[in-house]
Amino acid sequence: MVSVLLPLLFLLGPAVPQETPAGHYSLSFLYTGLSKPSVGFPSFQAIAYLNDQPFFRYDSVSRKAEPLDPWGQVEGMEDWEKESQLQKAREDIFMETLKNIMDYYKDGKGSHTFQGVFGCELRSDRSSGAFWRYAYDGQDFIEFNKEIPAWVPLDPAAQNVKQTWEREAVYVQRAKAYLEEECPGMLQRYLQHGQKYLDRRDAPAVSLSSHTAPGSTRTLKCLAYDFYPREIRLHWTQDGAMQESKSGELVLPSGNGTYQSWVVVGVPPQDTAPHTCHVEHISLAQPLAVLWDERRGAGAGWDMETQPQ
Template sequence: MRVPLLLLIVGVSEVFSGHFLQYYHTVVSVPGRGLPEYTSVGYVDGIEIRQYSSDSRRVVPVAPWMERVEPEYWERETQISRGHEALSLNSARSEMRYLNQSGGFHSFQWMYGCELRDDGSARGYAQLGYDGKDFIILDLEQSIFIPLTDQAKVTAQKLNTLTEHVGVKVKDYLENGCIGWLKKYTEYGKEELERRVRPEVKVLDQNVDGVSKLHCQVYGFYPRDVDVKWQKNGIDVPTYEAKHVFPNSDGTYQIRVTVEVPAEDREGHSCHVDHASLDQTLTVKWEPQSSSNTLWIVIGVLAGVIAIAAAGFIIWRKSSGMKTNYAQTSTSDKDGSSTSSNT
């Protein structure tokens, strides 16, 4: 049997390598059904580390390694978060009044964070979202807020003219305080955050009415950031499906990237994977027979498993005298009366 995949090591990895810290403060106009009026959640490298809500009114650890932080930290951050809650609620209500939105469900979100790359470079970002859409963004170079919609112009102007110089303070936090906390958090969770797991890659194809879908399945990798693309003879091939990264139960991730090509035009296609665990880009070539053979092997294995399970079930059913039809079953209550139901 031919080797199903041909693996080559080419190129240089360009995937983000470092750590990032993110915060999301969210206000909703209609709380309920488990959704508090105000929530604040912190993430490091996409992993939730802490949370606060208007229901609990306490900052609590989420990631296990955050429990190593000193107790004073939680009390201090709780007091700060209560202040952020009051400010966020007031800002959201003011925005709703300005937009003449006295009722209905509306959301107001303040998002900010920073990242520190392995080469020592750092950057930050801050922006406001309203009803799930971009609203205002902070220009870090000028320390001013830029409106992203016509409705946001007045709010941006107010922020830029406040005597407290909000933009300057936020910029200072992102470039100093945020980076400082990111370093502390990554030290606490070093064992988890700095692990590197190489991805496994498989290339399969699916032929339908003369059109071939080439699937590049990348799985079992960590950290989450990955770049997967198709090329034909060294030239990028555009993909028309969204690239979604999904988590696995073991803490790793997976992604599938698909392109559609004429069935007779598959030759020369290859999948290129860029990840922090790789020193160089990993390339997996599509091969005319091996890809379809791999698919049939998978189908054959599944069919064999199903056949064995079915045979085992039949044997068990015969040995236990189990009936093939379903009869009414009855249950009795305390008074001795019974009710019947069809299963």
């Protein structure tokens, strides 16, 4: 079933973006293979990340590893032609792996997904961490434990994978060396060129708006956007008392390397007292306090915007 999986130990390189504490840096890859992709979707896609920032993208349609902004502006980060060839080799192996797993379950005509996620990190205390795992149809499949070291099967079909990958000790040692030596070495090299992009601090712009639906309470929305890094805190107050929000603090990518978040409160129609939106972010010397005063505007549909100084 899985003899073709062996080269993955040599070809797969750095997983999903996570909030990264100050002084921590990570290099990770997310691979996704689809047996029956929808129209307009590639059957294979690889996305590389530096911390929570998409670094480059490759897919089975373009067959090119292409840097994403702002990394395309940084010279010397990578040989993109060579990287494209490497990703093409990984695509071939990855998709063959998906086919073999489907054959194991005797479901060659179904719609299935295979994902690989792996990478490493360098911490401020000079320690390092790493992970390497696979999932089939959204369920854990197999993962590498570098402390044993060994592949740990998490699915019946993965027993065959473990047996094949551990038939010779070199494959286990090669995986361990990749996570502990090669991946951190690549991350160190990337940081020499682009650490300033990961350490940057972009202050949020803030927009306040009001909306009143017929027969309902008035809604005040405080939107913070164009900020980096990701962590932010937003809340409304009235006369110094914190107001209960109608929405959680969801933080989403803006598509340009920054983030956006918002907080919403409901206000009775008869309540015209001033409200204040408070914004806390590491880029700000002190929290922003943006006042919403209904008497300053025309009510529903009136909004205001505050740019960071």
